[in-house]
Amino acid sequence: MVLIALEMTGLAVFAASGALAGVRARLDVFGVVVLAVTTALGGGILRDVLLGIHPPSALRDWRFLAVPAAVALAVFAGHRVFARLRRPMLVADAIGLGLFTVSGTATALEHGVPVHTACLIGMTTGIGGGALRDVLLREIPLVLRREIYALAALAGALVVAVGARLELPVGAASAVSVIGAALVVVVRMLALWRHWNAPVRADHPGGFSGGSQNDREH
Numbered sequence: 555m556v557l558i559a560l561e562m563t564g565l566a567v568f569a570a571s572g573a574l575a576g577v578r579a580r581l582d583v584f585g586v587v588v589l590a591v592t593t594a595l596g597g598g599i600l601r602d603v604l605l606g607i608h609p610p611s612a613l614r615d616w617r618f619l620a621v622p623a624a625v626a627l628a629v630f631a632g633h634r635v636f637a638r639l640r641r642p643m644l645v646a647d648a649i650g651l652g653l654f655t656v657s658g659t660a661t662a663l664e665h666g667v668p669v670h671t672a673c674l675i676g677m678t679t680g681i682g683g684g685a686l687r688d689v690l691l692r693e694i695p696l697v698l699r700r701e702i703y704a705l706a707a708l709a710g711a712l713v714v715a716v717g718a719r720l721e722l723p724v725g726a727a728s729a730v731s732v733i734g735a736a737l738v739v740v741v742r743m744l745a746l747w748r749h750w751n752a753p754v755r756a757d758h759p760g761g762f763s764g765g766s767q768n769d770r771e772h
Contacts (some may be wrong), residue, residue, distance in 0.1 A: 563653075566622070571628040572589045573630060576626075583630050592681055593684060593686065594622035598658070598679060648742040652742075656711075658677075658678065658711070660676075663735075672711070672718075680707040681697045683705050700711075
């Protein structure tokens with residue numbers, strides 16, 4: 555029950571971020587719901603497709619569709635309230651990133667893939683929904699810009715994968731998963747707080763224009 559609650563919390567957070575992006579893009583209510591569901595479920599569906607899990611886990615349980623849809627409708631109705639919760643939403647997003655990255659890595663390892671593949675699948679699980687959201691909004695995905703986002707997910711996935719390969723006892727393995735998720739959250743929040751960005755080519759012809767509106771907000 556605890557794991558289910560945590561997973562639903564992560565879905566709700568990602569759905570809220572997708573719904574807010576849809577409201578800012580002036581989508582209608584259907585578009586907001588679609589964008590929220592895509593943001594919440596996209597990473598997990600990509601994971602299952604890569605691992606050959608059919609149908610994807612998110613499509614077998616009605617709650618995985620109902621929770622993001624309900625959150626999207628709530629955001630659509632009261633978007634001004636949610637928009638004022640920007641800082642808490644960033645923290646919640648980082649927690650969701652950590653949870654989905656760890657669960658994606660663990661699922662990949664259970665299917666017997668190599669460590670490096672599990673790390674990439676774990677990272678994809680964490681960032682996939684946000685990337686699909688940005689593509690639908692015709693924006694350069696956040697993970698391809700200056701933000702320290704995918705690197706945080708990859709660091710957490712690496713911790714989980716290495717811990718699994720050490721064949722630790724159950725209690726210690728669970729602790730490693732918690733450490734991996736915590737690492738994702740800490741790195742992501744430090745990057746936001748300290749304004750850490752991946753390097754870009756400042757001497758590119760035409761210079762750096764400052765990015766999109768999402769970049770400037772961060």
